[in-house]
Amino acid sequence: xxxxIKAQVYxxxxxxxxxxxxxxxxxxxxxxxxxxxxxxxxxLTADDFFLSFQSVIMSFSFIVAFxxxxxxxxxxxxxxxxxxxxxGGYTRKKVYFSRVLLGLASGTLTVVSMWCxxxxxxxxxxxxxxxVGLSQMVARWLLMLFPFWRILCEFIFFSFLVKNVYVVxxxxxxxxxxxxxLSSMHCFSYALxxxxxxxxxxxxxxxxxxxxxxxxxxxxxxxxxxxEVFGTIGASVGFGFLFLLLGYVYFHKDDLR
Amino acid sequence: MRNYDxxxxxxxxALSVLLCLLAGYAEKVLSPKWRICYVLPLVVxxxxxxxxxxEACMTGVYVGSVLLLAGFxxxxxxxxxxxxxxxxxxTLSTIxxxxxxxxxxxxxxxxxxxxxxxxxxxxYVLEEHKGIDWQQLYEKYEPRFREVQKEHDAVGxxxxxxxxxxxxxxxxxxxxxxxxxVVNRAEERMYGNDYGLALxxxxxxxTVAVNVEPGSAPALAGIHNGTVITAWNGQDIENxxxxxxWNWDSFPDRENERFYSALPVAGFGGETVEIAYLEDDxxxxxxxxxxxxxxxxxxxxxxxxxxxSPEVGHLNWIVQDEHVVCLKLKMMMYxxxxxxxxxxxxxxxxxxxxxxxxxxxxxxxxxxxxxNNTGGSPNFDMAIAALFAPEGEHIFSYDGVWxxxxxxxxxxxxxxxxxxxKLSYFGKNVWDGQVIVLVNASTVSAGDALVLMLSExxxxxxxxxxxxxxxxxxxxxxxxxxxxxxxxxVPNLTEEGLPIIDPDAxxxxxxxxxxxxxxDEEAVTVLFDRGEDYLLRLAVEYGQTGEMK
Numbered sequence: 154x155x156x157x158i159k160a161q162v163y164x165x166x167x168x169x170x171x172x173x174x175x176x177x178x179x180x181x182x183x184x185x186x187x188x189x190x191x192x193x194x195x196x197l198t199a200d201d202f203f204l205s206f207q208s209v210i211m212s213f214s215f216i217v218a219f220x221x222x223x224x225x226x227x228x229x230x231x232x233x234x235x236x237x238x239x240x241g242g243y244t245r246k247k248v249y250f251s252r253v254l255l256g257l258a259s260g261t262l263t264v265v266s267m268w269c270x271x272x273x274x275x276x277x278x279x280x281x282x283x284x285v286g287l288s289q290m291v292a293r294w295l296l297m298l299f300p301f302w303r304i305l306c307e308f309i310f311f312s313f314l315v316k317n318v319y320v321v322x323x324x325x326x327x328x329x330x331x332x333x334x335l336s337s338m339h340c341f342s343y344a345l346x347x348x349x350x351x352x353x354x355x356x357x358x359x360x361x362x363x364x365x366x367x368x369x370x371x372x373x374x375x376x377x378x379x380x381e382v383f384g385t386i387g388a389s390v391g392f393g394f395l396f397l398l399l400g401y402v403y404f405h406k407d408d409l410r
Numbered sequence: 411m412r413n414y415d416x417x418x419x420x421x422x423x424a425l426s427v428l429l430c431l432l433a434g435y436a437e438k439v440l441s442p443k444w445r446i447c448y449v450l451p452l453v454v455x456x457x458x459x460x461x462x463x464x465e466a467c468m469t470g471v472y473v474g475s476v477l478l479l480a481g482f483x484x485x486x487x488x489x490x491x492x493x494x495x496x497x498x499x500x501t502l503s504t505i506x507x508x509x510x511x512x513x514x515x516x517x518x519x520x521x522x523x524x525x526x527x528x529x530x531x532x533x534y535v536l537e538e539h540k541g542i543d544w545q546q547l548y549e550k551y552e553p554r555f556r557e558v559q560k561e562h563d564a565v566g567x568x569x570x571x572x573x574x575x576x577x578x579x580x581x582x583x584x585x586x587x588x589x590x591x592v593v594n595r596a597e598e599r600m601y602g603n604d605y606g607l608a609l610x611x612x613x614x615x616x617t618v619a620v621n622v623e624p625g626s627a628p629a630l631a632g633i634h635n636g637t638v639i640t641a642w643n644g645q646d647i648e649n650x651x652x653x654x655x656w657n658w659d660s661f662p663d664r665e666n667e668r669f670y671s672a673l674p675v676a677g678f679g680g681e682t683v684e685i686a687y688l689e690d691d692x693x694x695x696x697x698x699x700x701x702x703x704x705x706x707x708x709x710x711x712x713x714x715x716x717x718x719s720p721e722v723g724h725l726n727w728i729v730q731d732e733h734v735v736c737l738k739l740k741m742m743m744y745x746x747x748x749x750x751x752x753x754x755x756x757x758x759x760x761x762x763x764x765x766x767x768x769x770x771x772x773x774x775x776x777x778x779x780x781x782n783n784t785g786g787s788p789n790f791d792m793a794i795a796a797l798f799a800p801e802g803e804h805i806f807s808y809d810g811v812w813x814x815x816x817x818x819x820x821x822x823x824x825x826x827x828x829x830x831x832k833l834s835y836f837g838k839n840v841w842d843g844q845v846i847v848l849v850n851a852s853t854v855s856a857g858d859a860l861v862l863m864l865s866e867x868x869x870x871x872x873x874x875x876x877x878x879x880x881x882x883x884x885x886x887x888x889x890x891x892x893x894x895x896x897x898x899x900v901p902n903l904t905e906e907g908l909p910i911i912d913p914d915a916x917x918x919x920x921x922x923x924x925x926x927x928x929x930d931e932e933a934v935t936v937l938f939d940r941g942e943d944y945l946l947r948l949a950v951e952y953g954q955t956g957e958m959k
Contacts, residue, residue: 283814314446345460372533372817392456399449402483407442 157251198282199275214267218260219325226312289375299389304346306393310400343388418458430494433487448481470504516562522890523555535901541915568596576660581881587893600656602677603701608712609672613928621712627699635938641686650675662880663919666851677705719781736777742786742856754793775844785855792835795863799837807902826907845870846949853878865922873925880919882911
């Protein structure tokens with residue numbers, strides 16, 4: 154299985170599109186960050202930016218993660234590399250799980266690295282701010298990795314069903330962009346990965362202001378309850394495992410055509 | 411049952427039937443794609459559960475969709491058919507469960523209370539000023555919300571919030587339910603039964619009937635507007651006032667509370683109520699009258715009559731006679747842009763031109779009607795006040811100093827707020843004629859603020875049955891699933907660091923009232939029999955003579 158993973162890594166590293174997609178999306182997000190912070194004359198702090206644009210950052214970073222996962226999981230179906238791996242003696246289990254593990258790892262690395270870069274630039278530019286603690290937000294973001302993994306598992310299952318990398322990428326892009334639209338539906342639920350993410354990214358808040366200098370301050374309650382933590386982890390692990398299992402069952406009996 | 415749950419049940423049922431039939435077809439027409447179909451119900455269920463939240467009563471549907479996964483895992487026709495049939499049974503079982511269970515889609519009222527209470531405890535700016543005992547409040551209301559949660563009682567939840575907010579005696583602490591039907595039913599439960607009349611207490615301490623329903627049993631017995639009521643259901647009315655647990659407003663001050671105290675008493679009683687009254691010739695009589703329905707509507711109608719003011723738009727001028735014009739201010743807002751920016755120059759220019767025009771036309775008295783003014787922007791207040799104030803700076807209040815690290819307003823060592831920037835305006839002395847300001851208990855927030863600003867001017871007289879509401883701190887709101895909670899979160903301070911306007915724990919209002927209009931027999935006759943605006947008439951007369959006729 155190590156060799157399969159290495160082969161996939163080698164293949165991804167050699168593709169120009171791998172770096173191009175990552176840098177393109179990251180560049181766009183950085184541009185958005187800097188332009189938003191500059192609009193406010195440098196008064197916008199990093200917490201202001203992330204509290205307002207979290208869903209947008211999630212959508213676009215997910216696009217990259219989905220594309221990588223699609224390429225890794227089903228990119229080799231078109232040229233029958235998967236068939237040759239099976240014929241070459243690798244078990245279907247190894248073929249499947251090597252791709253799944255690499256897809257999850259690449260997606261996680263993509264999203265985490267993008268967020269780290271954005272946070273670093275935002276803090277360097279305008280400071281973190283006082284509306285919500287950085288450590289509290291980081292705890293939320295780490296917890297948000299669970300529904301992200303779950304979504305990625307569901308996406309990988311879908312990829313193995315469809316087996317067409319371009320269709321899968323297109324669907325992944327639409328789903329990632331729709332995740333921002335879900336925020337208008339005001340859903341708080343563990344049932345879907347996106348609604349779980351929405352639940353974690355939106356906190357109870359209200360505003361206070363001072364009349365004499367016309368300044369507004371927003372207060373956020375960023376504490377995580379035990380229910381939220383266990384609910385998120387439980388739902389994410391459960392559904393993630395379920396969809397990976399379904400994907401394997403399908404792949405195990407698939408005729409690979 | 412909710413529409414989306416019904417739709418989900420129907421879709422899952424239809425898919426189960428289709429997949430049952432598909433099992434036979436898939437055996438004849440072999441293809442690996444058939445397996446994908448058995449995942450569809452689970453995807454649909456997840457989508458619905460994600461969009462509309464999962465519900466315990468819908469477990470049958472969820473189990474059914476999971477059972478259908480057997481068709482994905484095993485390709486045998488028998489297994490697929492059994493799975494599909496079991497899915498149908500589980501899905502159908504959901505219908506009686508959802509229809510009959512009181513816990514179906516029941517909201518978490520206790521969680522809302524816990525969240526709201528925690529927010530109040532942390533951010534309510536008048537806790538010391540009003541002497542709030544958080545522990546006592548929690549011990550009193552937590553069991554009540556727990557009971558409401560257990561009973562899944564939406565109306566009980568609203569009533570619990572209403573009672574809880576009333577404890578603060580702050581016009582800015584209130585809970586707004588987002589379901590009109592729940593609010594209406596709560597009001598019906600709170601205010602009791604309608605017996606065809608309302609009650610008010612006169613200046614001389616007598617309680618009289620008002621808003622008597624023509625043709626009702628009390629009317630037929632000779633009770634009319636102004637009839638003195640001596641007892642209600644065999645009890646002294648003053649005793650009954652003590653038993654009132656619901657009032658239409660949580661009055662910050664005792665004066666307003668006393669003024670309206672008889673109003674809810676008229677809802678006390680069962681299927682009938684015995685009313686003791688004095689006939690016009692002084693003879694004591696009693697009559698037993700049946701209930702007509704819910705008292706809430708009559709009570710609100712009575713309040714509308716008491717608070718009657720010109721039915722014109724906001725910022726409208728109404729000519730009373732050749733010397734007196736009335737300016738109606740319904741709220742402290744001009745338009746959305748000026749509200750956001752705080753710049754009311756355009757509004758001020760328009761009013762200035764109007765005032766000059768009126769002065770040149772011979773008007774020498776203005777009545778500013780602030781009754782039922784719901785407040786808004788203090789910047790609007792200052793723009794208005796500047797037109798009437800002498801030249802020079804006039805300071806209204808001070809801000810607190812916000813500490814972003816501690817997320818609170820800073821205090822001095824003696825507990826007073828640290829004073830920050832000042833809110834002031836510069837007088838333009840456009841109008842130096844007489845000004846009479848009409849107020850009532852529904853003049854609140856920025857309405858209170860304008861009353862205070864204008865009261866400091868020598869040519870202004872504040873007039874009303876009672877003082878204005880006395881709630882002037884800035885407000886914020888917290889949204890819950892089934893309502894929202896608003897409370898005072900930003901202090902408006904005196905130079906000494908004490909909250910302006912809002913009375914302290916003694917509940918004695920310091921709001922100015924230069925002329926307290928007695929609520930007497932004449933007021934009852936003019937308001938309830940003739941349907942006229944009594945206070946406006948008195949304001950016009952006062953302007954002529956400097957006294958009321």
